[in-house]
Amino acid sequence: xxxxxxxxxxxxxxxxxxxxxxxxxxxxxxxxxxxxxxxxxxxxxxxxxxxxxxxx
Numbered sequence: 347x348x349x350x351x352x353x354x355x356x357x358x359x360x361x362x363x364x365x366x367x368x369x370x371x372x373x374x375x376x377x378x379x380x381x382x383x384x385x386x387x388x389x390x391x392x393x394x395x396x397x398x399x400x401x402x
Contacts, residue, residue: 349396349399352396353393353396353397356389356392356393356396357393359385359389360386360389360390360393363382363383363385363386363389364382364386366378366382366385367379367382367383367386370382
């Protein structure tokens with residue numbers, strides 16, 4: 347159950363990072379866009395690692 351909950355939390359955080367990236371783009375804040383994109387990538391990697399661990 348904890349792994350499922352962690353996956354849901356990571357998916358939610360990934361969505362928030364995507365929203366932040368879009369907002370930063372609209373505000374023309376390229377350094378923030380880069381930051382949010384990097385956060386998204388790290389979350390995606392964590393999701394992939396959790397999914398591949400076979401603990402689901």
